[in-house]
Amino acid sequence: MQALIAPLKELAEYDEIRKVTRQGKGTVALSGCVDSQKLHMIYGLSDGLKYKVIVTYSDLKAKEIYEEYRFYDRNVMLYPAKDLIFFQADIHGNQLVQERIKTLRRVVEGKPVTIVTTYAALMTPQVLWEEKDIIRTERGGSLDESKLASRLVAMGYEKAYQVESPGQFSIRGGIVDIFDLTEENPYRIELWGDEVESIRSFDILSQRSIEKLESITVYPATEFVLSEEQIRKGISKLEKEADKQEKIFRDAHQPEEAHRIATQVSELKEQLLEFQSKINLEGYIRYFYENTVTMPELLSDMAGRSLVFYIDEPARVKEQADAIELEFRESMEQRARKGYVLPGQMNILYSGEQVAATLEKNAVVTLATMETKYGYFRTEMHVDIAARNIAPYNNSFEALVKDLKKYKKNGYRVLLLSGSRTRARRLAEDLRNTEDAGLTAVYTEDPMREVQPGEILTYYGHVNKGFEYPWLKFVVLSESDIFGAEKRKKKKKKLYQGQKINDFNDLKIGDYVVHETHGLGIYKGIEKVEVDKVVKDYLKIEYWDGGNLYILATGLDVIQKYASADAAKKPKLNKLGGKEWEHTKTKVRSAVSAVAKDLVELYAVRQQSEGYAFGKDTVWQREFEEMFPFEETEDQLNAIADTKADMESHRIMDRLICGDVGYGKTEIAIRAAFKAVQEGKQVVYLVPTTILAQQHYNTFVQRMKEFPVRIDLLCRFRTPAQQKKTIEDLKKGLVDIVIGTHRVLSKDVEYKDLGLLIIDEEQRFGVADKEKIKKLRTNIDVLTLTATPIPRTLHMSLAGIRDMSVLEEPPMDRMPIQTYVCEYDEEMVRAAIHRELAREGQVYYVYNRVETIAETAAKIQALVPEANVAFAHGQMKEHELERIMYDFIQGEIDVLVATTIIETGMDISNVNTIIIHDADNMGLSQLYQLRGRVGRSNRTAYAFLMYRQNKMLKEVAEKRLHAIREYSDLGSGFKIAMRDMEIRGVGTLLGQRQHGHMQAVGYNLYCKMLNEAVLRLRGGKNVEDDDFETVADIQTDAFIPDSYIKNEALKLDIYRRIAAVENKEEQEDMLEELIDRFGDPPTAVMNLLEITLLRGLAHSLYITEVKARPDMITFTIYEKAKIRVDKIPELLEQMGGNMTFRHAEPAQFICRLQGGRRRFSGTILEITREVLEEMCVLREEEEK
DSSP states (O other), X not given: OHHHHGGXXXXXXXXXXXXXXXXXXXXXXXXXXXXXXXXXXXXXXXXXXXXXXXXXXXXXXXXXXXXXXXXXXXXXXXXXXXXXXXXXXXBOOSHHHHHHHXXXXXXXXXXXXXXXXXXXXXXXXXXXXXXXXXXXXXXXXXXOHHHHHHHHHHTTOEEOXXXXXXXXXXXXXXXXXXXXXXXXXXXXXXXXXXXXXXXXXXXXXXXXXXXXXXXXXXXXXXXXXXXXXXXXXXXXXXXXXXXXXXXXXXXXXXXXXXXXXXXXXXHHHHHHHTSOOOTTGGGGHHXXXXXXXXXXXXXXXXXXXXXXXXXXXXXXXXXXXHHHHHHHHHHHHHHHHHXXXXXXXXXXXXXXXXXXXXXXXXXXXXXXXXXXXXXXXXXXXXXXXXXXXXXXXXXXXXHHHHHHHHHHHTTOEEEEEESSHHHHHHHHHXXXXXXXXXXXXXXXXXXXXXXXXXXXXXXXOOOSSOEEETTTTEEEEEHHHHHSOOOOOOOXXXXXXXXXXXXXXXXXXXXXXXXXXXXEEEEEEEXXXXXXXXXXXXXXXXXXXXXXXXXXXXXXXXXXXXXXXXXXXXXXXXXXXXXXXXXXXXXXXXXXXXXXXHHHHHHHHHHHSOOOOOOOOOHHHHHHHHTOOSOOOHHHHHXXXXXXXXXXXXXXXXXXXXXXXXXXXXXXXXXXXXXXXXXXXXXXXXXXXXXXXXXXXXXXXHHHXXXXXXXXXXXXXXXXXXXXXXXXXXXXXOOSEEEESGGGGSTTOOOSSEEEEEEESGGGSOHHXXXXXXXXXXXXXXXXXXXSOOOHHHHHHHBTTBEEEEEOSOOSOOSOEEEEEEEOOHHHHHHHHHHHHXXXXXXXXXXXOSTXXXXXXXXXXXXXXXXXXXXXXXXXXXXXXXXXXXXXXXXXXXXXXXXXXXXXXXXXXXXXXXXXXXXXXXXXXXXXXXXXTSOOSSSOEEEEEEEOTTXXXXXXXXXXXXXXXXXXXXXGTTOSOHHHHHHHHHHHHHOHHHHHHHHHHOHHHHHHHHHHHHHHHHHOOOOGGGOOOOEEEESSOBSOOTTTOOOHHHHHHHHHHHHTOOSHHHHHHHHHHHHHHHSXXXXXXXXXXXXXXXHHHHHHTTEEEEEEOSSEEEEEXXXXXXXXXXXXXXXXXXXXXXXXXXXXXXXXEEEESSSSSOOOOSOHHHHHHHHHHHHGGGBOOOOO
């Protein structure tokens, strides 16, 4: 953009500097540069260069620069540093690798790019990919399927049955799915022999195709692609060195260390040769590659002359490099002493000096604020820029105008950048219309336009802080200088969330299942059974007394996985054909209808009462919402809109907002509270614990500091005098928002004009408190927040009774959490704590045994003597626990050793490392909850899941990998036990008594019954009469053959989804999906789809069983069937004597296919459909 570049060209030294950057060699030092101006300078100097690398001194700074430089150059990539200290871990998140490979890919493709990175990232060894490491293919080309799998594995991809996350691939019968690390969506390639028939991208969630592609390039999923030859050589080198090292340890009488070295190498060997897994190679890279290079060498190889390195604050960069070298060296020496690493692993890191030497072969520009030492660089030319930051105007338009007049008088050129085009245009108008200022302000969209002296130009764009060049008489102002920090909108990025648990994909053999008519049994797997020469898949369920029930796989919709809150307790099995299940069901049904009645009555009362109607949003409200520093998620926006609509209506609001920890429930409450306060109403925010009260108080004060709102806190942390004053002021109406524990419900607390009650973590209040709340809330709006996710199934039955908003989508990436799974190793713990303390953060150490927790805390104190270590657990006295937690929040304590007590709702953004001891003993959902405790700010968070050394069986290395695999799946978000959280949630939602009933029939069936009861009460329809199932037993092959879908879990899932098909459209949809995912379905699968539709038709005619054989079809009628009996003769007449009606228990229609006047042709399925369609005359007319 000319307006930005033109003034720089007037710099005396501009051309000289450009000459150096153009030659591609030489070092220039610029001093007197300030924050955002550095990026402006970089932009001005690199005009026309293809590759630019901005090197800074910390990950955080790199992220900031990356965000800001996007204004100047859309092609900017972040290249994060690899963590070499923790490479030992068995699994690390691949987020980092993904970002690095995206950058490498861009360079390989030869597209222009600006890379933002840290010096640390330049210090790790790199290797250049060769052409053979990249797969290119196009439609009509050829691909050797047999070699493809091994090629992809060598490229670092992992074979999976179904592709679910980046870096996986699957091959099944001519269909190859590959999820390239650098792409948003995976590819699906269809082969015909070796010829590529079609290529398309597909959606990970639905597994359906998105768009057709002509050609694709698949890049490696790892930075180090190894050929078998390299692996063999590397391993023999490793073994040689390991033997030598082992001998040294044995001679020194250190058997433990010797053993460690030996097992380490043999495990690595097994991992590489047997499992083909390349996970931990970073640490051993020197053994496999003769010649690694640094990033600068790699780039200058590819870019040649058109490359410049910009070093931000060279002195601090040197400081970072020294710190990293030191940390790495110390950690490595410790480990080498204990036999965790081999000597050859100690020199992986390039030193800061080595990197600087490679940098100096290229053009380097250093930018610093002060004239300091230049760190590693010898400079050939030094220029002082003397730029200045602009002091912020803090919303004062007058001060701005005053300064602009001064600038105009001195003939300055002023460029005003605004984050939105309309605002930029408005700014120009406002400035022109300012009384007697005489300012010439112009809005432009023309990038070639230059600013004239004495003129103000407004333009769309963004810099973090304004700056001026006094020598050049050029000023750049950003909107945030004028109106305070504007929130940064991040670009929407659809993250893959993982499926919500479907009841069936995790049905494993041995699970308890509930059959709606037969009760509780144990699932025993799928068996193929041949009846009358026809093969079908049956699910086998074993009941009490050894009774077995076989269910056609098409009738899956009547069984559910049994789930109850008490997972440890074994449920009692039912007996096949026994009466006890019926009793249980009747008992539960009556209990359920009582609940439903309460719910429906409550709803009716609420509908009739009048509440206060708030006005529409004010300007203040909008301004307040603009200051929210994050991007709101879709769900959050919907919830906010619904809440406001409720407040603006005359109905009394009673809205429940469910969302997992950290999904932004508090922000919704804050906005509602702000809306209420504007109309002079008071707001009560009720929380279950003192600590939460303190936290929310801080949040509220922080968010509302710009506005005249008085917020008070009522809880034990306040002195009696403070409490008394708050209570008096509440009565007078001087306090707008009061946040507190149940202290705010006490008798002595009165309100002048209460308008909104917000209840946080509803599930944690007792009955007595709830009664008090009820009294409080007779006619005020109530907003309830809860973290226990309310399951969809229950959601339906409560829908319309309570208004609910569910937040399911997690907030935009807060920095991803790097998860490491590894054996317990003191070195690792020490390094992790050190690293967190070095950046002034805090650490959680989760240890779940109260008896020895003090001992563990002492052990950690010994490891890191400089840290302040404390411990907390649930058996402490409440005050003591609160004190420790309070100190921890205030930052007095560095390391908190705690039991899993921390998984409930604490939100401390300064804690960004969590170490979980004996992680293998915890449930997945618990780990997920715990892991969610860190990573709540913009720094990278670390989670270490540790298990005992050598606890996992070594020989079952596979098992170990598998268990760990499951843990690392934590990264894939929500595939985790939503179930048990759901169940706990429902128990608390419906009260204790209901809990027992839920245990009796299992959770899903309970929800289904509740839903029916509510519908019955609201619609007056009796659902029980329709409570029967239809079985279709038709003599034809109907199953999913192994050749079509091999994986049993996937097969069950497809069976279940086919069973749920209700009409022609859904059937076509299902068919389309099957073809898309697995290829053309065989006849048996087509029959399956057809039978499902027949079942639906038969069900609507009250038929409980359709039995079709080649000579006759029998239809059994439900005893309470609502059919038109008077139409039966008409039907029999129409069927021309082929059909008879048997009036017995139960009643049946029998249709003979031979004899009689009617001729039938077609397959047995077609005939059955034809007969059923004839029988539709029996349907009762729908009541009008």
